[in-house]
Amino acid sequence: MSGGEQPCAAHRLWGGRFSGAPAPALDELNRSLPVDRRLWEEDVEGSRAWVKALREAGVIDTEEAAALDAGLERVRERVASGAAEDAPDEDIHTLVERLLYEEVGALAGKLHSGRSRNDQVATDTRLWAMRTGESLRGEIAALQAALIDQAERTIDLLIPAYTHLRRAQPVRVAHWLLAHVWAFERDRERLEDALRRVAVLPLGSGASSGSGFPVDRELLRRRLGFRAISANSLDAVGDRDWVCELVFVSALTGAHLSRLAEDLILYSSEEFGFVRLPEAYTTGSSLMPQKRNPDGLELARGKAALLAGDVAAALALLKGLPTGYQKDLQEDKTLLFRAFDALALMLPVTRETVAGLTFDEASLAAAVDDDMLMATDFADELVRRGVPFREAHSAVGTLIRLAEERGVTPRELPPDAWASVHPAFGPPAGPPRVAAEASVESRTVSGGTARQSVTAQIEAAKRTIEV
Amino acid sequence: MSGGEQPCAAHRLWGGRFSGAPAPALDELNRSLPVDRRLWEEDVEGSRAWVKALREAGVIDTEEAAALDAGLERVRERVASGAAEDAPDEDIHTLVERLLYEEVGALAGKLHSGRSRNDQVATDTRLWAMRTGESLRGEIAALQAALIDQAERTIDLLIPAYTHLRRAQPVRVAHWLLAHVWAFERDRERLEDALRRVAVLPLGSGASSGSGFPVDRELLRRRLGFRAISANSLDAVGDRDWVCELVFVSALTGAHLSRLAEDLILYSSEEFGFVRLPEAYTTGSSLMPQKRNPDGLELARGKAALLAGDVAAALALLKGLPTGYQKDLQEDKTLLFRAFDALALMLPVTRETVAGLTFDEASLAAAVDDDMLMATDFADELVRRGVPFREAHSAVGTLIRLAEERGVTPRELPPDAWASVHPAFGPPAGPPRVAAEASVESRTVSGGTARQSVTAQIEAAKRTIEV
Amino acid sequence: MSGGEQPCAAHRLWGGRFSGAPAPALDELNRSLPVDRRLWEEDVEGSRAWVKALREAGVIDTEEAAALDAGLERVRERVASGAAEDAPDEDIHTLVERLLYEEVGALAGKLHSGRSRNDQVATDTRLWAMRTGESLRGEIAALQAALIDQAERTIDLLIPAYTHLRRAQPVRVAHWLLAHVWAFERDRERLEDALRRVAVLPLGSGASSGSGFPVDRELLRRRLGFRAISANSLDAVGDRDWVCELVFVSALTGAHLSRLAEDLILYSSEEFGFVRLPEAYTTGSSLMPQKRNPDGLELARGKAALLAGDVAAALALLKGLPTGYQKDLQEDKTLLFRAFDALALMLPVTRETVAGLTFDEASLAAAVDDDMLMATDFADELVRRGVPFREAHSAVGTLIRLAEERGVTPRELPPDAWASVHPAFGPPAGPPRVAAEASVESRTVSGGTARQSVTAQIEAAKRTIEV
Amino acid sequence: MSGGEQPCAAHRLWGGRFSGAPAPALDELNRSLPVDRRLWEEDVEGSRAWVKALREAGVIDTEEAAALDAGLERVRERVASGAAEDAPDEDIHTLVERLLYEEVGALAGKLHSGRSRNDQVATDTRLWAMRTGESLRGEIAALQAALIDQAERTIDLLIPAYTHLRRAQPVRVAHWLLAHVWAFERDRERLEDALRRVAVLPLGSGASSGSGFPVDRELLRRRLGFRAISANSLDAVGDRDWVCELVFVSALTGAHLSRLAEDLILYSSEEFGFVRLPEAYTTGSSLMPQKRNPDGLELARGKAALLAGDVAAALALLKGLPTGYQKDLQEDKTLLFRAFDALALMLPVTRETVAGLTFDEASLAAAVDDDMLMATDFADELVRRGVPFREAHSAVGTLIRLAEERGVTPRELPPDAWASVHPAFGPPAGPPRVAAEASVESRTVSGGTARQSVTAQIEAAKRTIEV
Secondary structure (H helix, E strand, O other), X not given: OOOOOOOOOOOOOOOOOOOOOOOHHHHHHHOOHHHHHHHHHHHHHHHHHHHHHHHHOOOOOHHHHHHHHHHHHHHHHHHHOOOOOOOOOOOHHHXXXXXXXXXXXXXXXXXXXXXXXXXXHHHHHHHHHXXXXXXXXXXXXXXXXXXXXXXXXXXOOEEEEEEOOEEEEXXXXXXXXXXXXXXXXXXXXXXXHHHHHHXXXXXXXXXXXXXXXXXXXXHHHHHHOOOEEOOOHHHHHHOOHHHHHHHHHHHHHHHHHHHHHHHHHHHOOOOOOOEEOOHHHOEOOOOOOOOOEOHHHHHHHHHHHHHHHHHHHHHHHHOOOOOXXXXXXXXXXXXXXXXXXXXXXHHHHHHHHHHOOEEOHHHHHHHHOOHHHHHHHHHHHHHHOOOOHHHHHHHHHHHHHHHHHHOOOHHHOOHHHHHHHOHHHOOOOOOOOOOHHHHHHHOOOOOOOOHHHHHHHHHHHHHHHHO | OOOOOOOOOOOOOOOOOOOOOOOHHHHHHHOOHHHHHHHHHHHHHHHHHHHHHHHHOOOOOHHHHHHHHHHHHHXXXXXXXXXXXXXXXXXXXXXXHHHHHHHHHHHHHHOOOOOOHHHHHHHHHHXXXXXXXXXXHHHHHHHXXXXXXXXXXXXXXXXXEEEOOEEEEEEEHHHXXXXXXXXXXXXXXXXXXXXXXXXXXXXXXXXXXXXXXXXXXXXXXXXXXXXXXXXXXXXXXXXXXXXXXXXXXXXXXXXXXXXXXXXXXXXXXXXXXXXXXXXXXXXXXXXOOOOOEOHHHHHHHHHHHHHHHHHXXXXXXXXXXXXXXXXXXXXXXXXXXXXXXXXXXXXXXXXXXXXXXXXXXXXXXXXXXXXXXXXXXXXHHHHHOOXXXXXXXXXXXXXXXXXXXXXXXXXXXXXXXXXXXXXXXXXXOOOOOOOHHHHHHHOOOOOOOOHHHHHHHHHHHHHHHHO | OOOOOOOOOOOOOOOOOOOOOOOHHHHHHHOOHHHHHHHHHHHHHHHHHHHHHHHXXXXXXXXXXXXXXXXXXXXXXXXXXXXXXXXXXXXXXXXXXXXXXXXXXXXXXXXXXXXXXXXXXHHHHHHHHHHHHHHHHHHHHHHHHHHHHHHHHOOXXXXXXXXXXXXXXXXXXXXXXXXXXXXXXXXXXXXXXXXXXXXXXXXXXXXXXXXXXXXXHHHHHHHHOOOEEOOOHHHHHHOOHXXXXXXXXXXXXXXXXXXXXXXXXXXXXXXXXXXXXXXXXXXXXXXXXXXXXXXXXXXXXXXXXXXXXXXXXXXXXXXXXXXXXXXXXXXXXXXXXXXXXXXXXXHHXXXXXHHOOEEOHHHHHHHHOOHHHXXXXXXXXXXXXXXXXXXXXXXXXXXXXXXXXXXXXXXXXOHHHHHHXXXXXXOOOOOOOOOHHHHHHHOOXXXXXXXXXXXXXXXXXXXXXXX | OOOOOOOOOOOOOOOOOOOOOOOHHHHHHHOOHHHHHHHHHHXXXXXXXXXXXXXXXXXXXXXXXXXHHHHHHHHHHHHHOOOOOOOOOOOHHHHHHHHHHHHHHHHHHHOOOOOOHHHHHHHHHHHHHHHHHHHHHHHHHHHHHHHHHHHHHOOOOEEEEEEOOEEEEEEEHHHHHHHHHHHHHHHHHHHHHHHHHHXXXXXXXXXXXXXXXXXXXXXXXXXXXXXXXXXXXXXXXHOOHHHHHHHHHHHXXXXXXXXXXXXXXXXXXXXXXXXXXXXXXXEOOOOOOOOOEOHHHHHHHHHHHHHHHHHHHHHHHHOOOOOOOOHHHHHHHHHHHHHHHHHHHHHHHHHHHHHXXXXXXXXXXXXXOOHHHHHHHHHHHHHHOOOOHHHHHHHHXXXXXXXXXXXXXXXXOOHHHHHHHOHHHOXXXXXXXXXXXXXXXXXXXXXXXXXXXXXXXXXXXHHHHHO
16 A cells, blocks of 8 residues: 555555555454444544544644544444444454544544554453452442341341351351452452452553654553553563453352352242242253252352363463463453353342342241251360360260261250260259350350341441442 | 143143143243244144154144144244243143134144153254254364364464473474364364264153154154164163263363363463453453453363263162153253253354464463474484483483573583583584574474474364364 | 493483583473382383394394393392382483493483483383273273172162253163163263374484384283384374373263262262162261261362363473474373373272172162153153144143142142143043153163163173173 | 369360260371461461450459460470470460460360351461461562673673573663563552451351450451451351462562572573573482482472362362352462472572572673674664565565575675665665664663663662662
């Protein structure tokens, strides 16, 4: 191409050195538009900021700047109306430049001065991640709010806490629900920390050595809403830490969703019977008419597995890459979009499932009315009677074995059986009798199960998500 | 729904027990049609086999069978013409059944007798994998053929073999190319082994306990082209080993593609300069006019990273799942399609890149004309003169250090310097003089670099891919 | 070192070119002896075969060969007696060579002629993997045998099959146990396939270009028990496919162990109560005296997660490596040993846990005495009465909803309620009554739950592991 | 055990309920002492804080507290002197309690009151991680300091920056070194953020429901140096987010080390020849006397792969686990120790390698004296002459193709050839002549390559690590 005529249909951002176009097979592997087209708003926005920076740097004049800005606005409108559908371009940057040529002619060729797709795509993607990440933080908070709401309604209900999927000790249903709130709170914190590192502007770094024109990167930062500017151009174009970190934070959130899902799948099973899932969040079987399956929860569990693999993928992508930009990094968006899309699907389903839970009070009451759950309380009672805990533990263990051998529950054992196991169970104090409610109320320790502790927890949780 | 009327628009394969439809958020998470619609041919084909089996088992009569079969053929044609585009159905099975209702009315409701989506989707996906896997084996063989072709053209050229990215010893360019042929041969073998295990028919396993009707599974097996039938219904619906294995085999193929890519990226760099990539398989820079980048190879390397993560994902998906079908398994297709699609993109680009390589004979010759590459030959020569190898190794190392200190190459050292390092380098034999070609030719060992060994290798490689 | 004296304490296999020893920090990172010392038997064995090959190739004479062989035998004895404990050597090869120097003096320096640690370590590790892999195949078979034993004892007991952790249909306990047998059978097959590819001899490939001496690799192959010899020296030293494959096969076996573990953890919980784990395979709590925890099963589940990650690690290790040997590959043994060690711990615990299971017949009977589990049979019965299955499914779903609304089970609904749902449930046939045993017996399909099908399965399973 | 006698050899923290000891196979799988014994200092320290808390809560009296504290001090001394070597105990907690029994008799049995191994091990491990993590932050800073030192020495040297492993533009060597400083700075930040979340005290959470005694957790927090106390007992014992996060942060640091390693491996190769690694940080070949291999760097790259897999492992470990403590979590320490140990090996080797680098000024100068690297500058010059950048890019590309066709470099083309490509290259201005130094100096943009920008970067980097 010589002179200023506008490039035709097969617009490309490079080619002078090449005798022909890329082979179709390469094009199919290389084209990223199907993936990166969702960055179109950020691409246009970044370009408009760049126009301003070029004008300030004296690379273009005021009129050119105005024309480019107006052209970009029209491009924005056209893409919003579907101009990216089935577009043939290599990537979103090419598409936007092609449309800009259609709008403003050869002047469009001035936009890319001192800029590279390397710093451009990093800027676009970070901008997208900043916004989408913030929205996901809100979605997590909404799930936390649903859990807290349920916790407020279930502070009176008791449920067995499990370790090793064996009944351990009674706790308040609210306490169990709140356990998840804190896990998600850590996710929101981690996401916040990660987003702070995302909000570092690479624009102005060029292909690897910095822009060839003295643009004011502070101006770009302010205009695009970043927190800081990158310190080194070479690092800026090859850095994908933030993608790794966002994928990791998403994957850990996914793991938390999967643990909550597992609890709910178990507790809503015929065998546990503690809770009923909202019907609209279950599905049926094509063969078995009776089924009401917790598909949404199972898929959350499944997606957590995929996210875990994607963190390894993101790290393996970087492993052994030379500094600076390598084309491998194009896969970053696939990983980032997969992670955020997965959360965007899982979070609302989990939130609504939690909001719609109904607890079966009779099942819960039956489950916690079990001496076995009070075994620790029995040992603690012996401690209060002066017995070393290790000895008390052994004595209660022996008692339980004795009950088991006789086919009864501990409370059904006669007093002399208790006394035979340890004199401190004998007269005058006799066998301890501890009910689930008393057991729960005795744990007034901070973070414990007593009503006052749980109420304090609920208040703390509310304050946390209000921030 | 009472009576036999046909279900309306929002066709579902379940629902009698439910008071309403699933919530939109669940539907969005749960719907698999965007992923599994590519199984449509297999779904129709499996259904037609099922019609036959139902007729043989007496569940439907001959006329019904004929009507269903004809209806399914029309469904096949409609989907081929785009009927799955933007369809609202939950999955491909629902879509096919809905269209079948449209074709044959209430009779369509007889198709799903004794069948579940659990055995159906496993059958469809295995069938798809059998075919696509076979096609990928062909793609790998085509890449091998391109490598062998190049090997035949480059048997006279020498190149340094590298270990630790340091020049090690000279080898034939053909030898280096053939190294990759054997790696890909193992991939084809592994894929063949895996496909043998894929070709086990689950159909007839129902939801988990076996079909409620005594269908002849051997008939189904023959008709659908499977090798064997599954031995246990519960295992059959929950088994995703074959997905894990296919993803793994793909990921290892990806790793091989990435190693070949790395070699080519290095050897085509300005610094190595051994080979030139075909221009149509390189791309340019939006900023730097001189660039001709090996994007296709870099993307192969990047995709290898993503595939590695997906194997962990597939295994994590299964980890801790109870026996039998769980909804988590729906994610299997995402992983399988990702793996096979990645290979389908990477293999042709790599093949054509290999086919289009041109070697720079001068650069290669300069690189192997280096005494350092003959250090082992020097030591081997001492061994032939009766010196224990460990001692010979040490002597040659000392010699090289000496040359380095004097700023010359070993061959530039005077004879007395050689003799000072080890008497066996002294008179009468004197310093050994080994050229690269002689070094290469001395390795007549099987699998070695001598012309006869490499020629034998080429013949063996050809026989392998002809099979 | 000039002349033939024996190297002193800090024996090294290289150094002539170096002015000093490696820095301590590098040595700590680089030394592999703590990991590879377990290859000592294979290293000595491979060296003895190499002695024979060197003699056949005329590199050493008969006397030297005899002395080296005798020396290696003494080295073997010394290492067997602990000579590798706290040894300072870089790796097992250096240790063996150092000890050999101690035994036979300078002659030891002839052993490494034409050999490199690159082909040596690949040979040692493959040899180790061939043996350990075969032993693990036996361990898997022993677990299968335990499952089959239990299956034979439990063919009369019924248990709900679950999908989505919701009761689906009744099956025989034996059927559930056998489901796992087939999964482990695939593991044994995969391991067999992998071991076939492991048994390819790299020895004779030198550092990358083939041995400098014309050794007879067929002789080496026969002597060391390999199936084939590698076809390309460069490929042979850099190929770690077999490590990836063994780690993958182990990880999938681990996933199967985790699924069996999950079943057993669930079924032995207070809520399911179907089975009791052998006490000696459970452990207690330091705090809660009543606890009897399935730690062995949980650890199997946990280790499955670690193995999944290690497959990604193995693939990421290879990603982007240039052809041939790179030091990164040293990490292969860490991964391989981790995988095989994990299985060696998990398999016996799982086997003995299975062998010691005792089933609670009353709990099982209660669980399957539930109309809900027969919902599919009700629909199938309607099909036999001529109703299309989809319509039958919908009718039974409606019936169940009706029963649920009335707070009864389907069988407690009066005949007219049945008839109201679908006329085919009305006179003359009336409501179907299907008991669990009849449901199970109706599935005579191959792979189904009928006694005849399960008995055939047991026989097939027995034949499989006898091979 | 009845009464207060001291437990004998096979001390266990549980057992009353059990009729026998665990099976040896289970013990081998289950015993964690070989892994967790390195937590001994933290275990003793946590126990001493717990003694204080029990006394404040009135569970033990002042004399008992003093005796337990003195006993724990003696236990500490004994373990420091090797008492954990080959100890038979189940875990570090059991070992410490056993030794305490040996020191203070039955009183030792009072220590575990209101405490569980679940909260204890989480406390110990967090404490260990807080300390080791802080030390690793220091190690990273030391590596950054070495990079900055080298940067100060190399600000005058130019080197090609690479994208796609193709020469892109000249930069200062210092600029390339600094690129890595910022990556490691992010690692230190991430580690700091993670450690803030590690420093949350679980002690007082009991097995899952909170301690049965009203201990003052604020006192524990202050005494053990934690930042906050956990809000929910159930969450506290099952939370392993911090392990995932530490493994992830380590893995990303590993990825950065691998990228730096890759640069150094490339740049020190015969082909690039830019830099020479310190000899003491290279190793030799057992076969090839001339080799000096960058093993330390390759192992850093390899270990990065293993770390990547371990992040997936950590996430897969959590996937689908019910809330609260499950034995799977015992594998957390394996992952955490692996990650931190890997960094502790890699960081010093990388630091010393960097510190010992010597640059080959002639090679560097030759590499940047290449018109191709100035292609962007040529286009930028056209932009300054008023040509739209896209047109300028195309013109320079054409120019380079022309030069290539004629077998010359751009600067060797005659003026009329330049003018033929674009009139703006013609008179009066003529072909631009840009040398590497001028190109570098023109990038005064923040984060760019001009001396002033790089000097500012160095100052900023210094301030960062001084904090």
